[in-house]
Amino acid sequence: MHPSLADQIDALLPQTQCTRCGYPDCRAYAQAIAEGQTDINRCPPGGTEGVVRLAALTGRAALPLDETCGTEGPLTVAVIDEQWCIGCTLCVSACPVDCIIGAHKQMHTVLESVCTGCELCLPACPVDCISLEVVTPGRTGWQAWTAQQASQARTRYLDRLQRRSSAGVRHAEQMEHKARHKLEHLDALTRHTEVPGEVERKRSVIEAALARAREQRLPKTVL
Incomplete structure (x- = not known):
């Protein structure tokens, strides 16, 4: 099947997943460009050459x-x-390609x-113990970045999304099981109270929780 315009645009992005373009990831930016919702000059990691590549693909002016x-x-x-790291794991959670290791x-x-x-x-670091080191002095944009690195970054990012999605499904299944148990034993689990309609109120709350859990278990499409 021929790749969509969004696929072709995404293939021209360096896949840093840095969000500097204003979108949550490179794929979302590519989709927005394909739909004519944003400009092609919002990717600093791709630099000027990246804009030229996108202009050639889309037929737009190289701004x-x-x-x-x-x-x-x-x-x-x-x-x-x-020496300053406190092991808070906040940077681990923030990294889009899971390149930070630590418990x-x-x-x-x-x-x-x-x-x-x-x-x-x-x-994300509360003690400012993270710094950046330049590894391509004198080379910027696509001169500092390779298609192989972009492909690797995309794969790691998508793998991370899949793992998080799977973890979310497991959590939703656990919550749904607990909610069903409470719903099935609602009368026994409700303390005697003179508040009118208390059992029905709880039933509505639990049924709403079940609906949310079922929604979270639905497969999500990773673009």
Whole structure:
């Protein structure tokens, strides 16, 4: 099947998943471009060459990079100062490609070979122990980034989304099981009360919780 315009645009993005374009990830930005909802010059990691590539694909004018989204720069990687790291895991949660390794109250470290330099871990760190190091001095945009790195970043990001989706489904199943148990034994689990309609009120609350749990278990399409 021929790739959609959004697929083709997504393939031209560096997949840093940095959100500087104003969208939650590279795919969402690609979809917005394909639908004519945004400009092609909002990706600082892709830089000027990235804009030129998108212009050639879409037939739009190659506008200057939108500096409200940031400026073009070299590829950087996050580095954690382990002497200051408190093991809070907030950076682990913030990383879109799961390149930070560490457990609660243990020192964290960065897998530099898969870090996209997205910078999302910086504001997440409560003790400012993360810094960025330039790994492509003198090279910026697509001169500092390869198609192989972009493909790797996309794969890691999609894998992360899938794992989180699966975890959410398991949690929803557990909540649904508890809600069904309460619903089936509602009379026994309700304390004697003189408040009119208390059992029916609880029944409505539990049924609403069941509906939410069922919705969360529905398969989500990863774009």
